[in-house]
Amino acid sequence: MLQTYSIKVTGKVQGVYYRQSTKEKATTLGITGYVKNNPDGSVQIMASGTTDQLLQLVLWCKQGPVRAIVEEVNVETMPPAVFMGFRIER
Secondary structure, three states: OOEEEEEEEEEEOOOOOHHHHHHHHHHHHOOEEEEEEOOOOOEEEEEEEOHHHHHHHHHHHHHOOOOOEEEEEEEEEEOOOOOOOEEEEO
């Protein structure tokens, strides 16, 4: 069953290829949605997929790419949404 999560990642997550790495991981997992930088220095992810796919993405978000220092990952379940692919929003 399709689910959609809103994921907010805080810490040193901008300028460390977090968005690009998230796009690659989400695409590998078969997740659709988008990732973007927030003005407060965090990264926001909207992701749609199965529960298993989304849980795998959340686990990955807690680590992130090599140069990231993740402090917190907040996940909120949203109404199911359909996206075309996974993109980086600017």
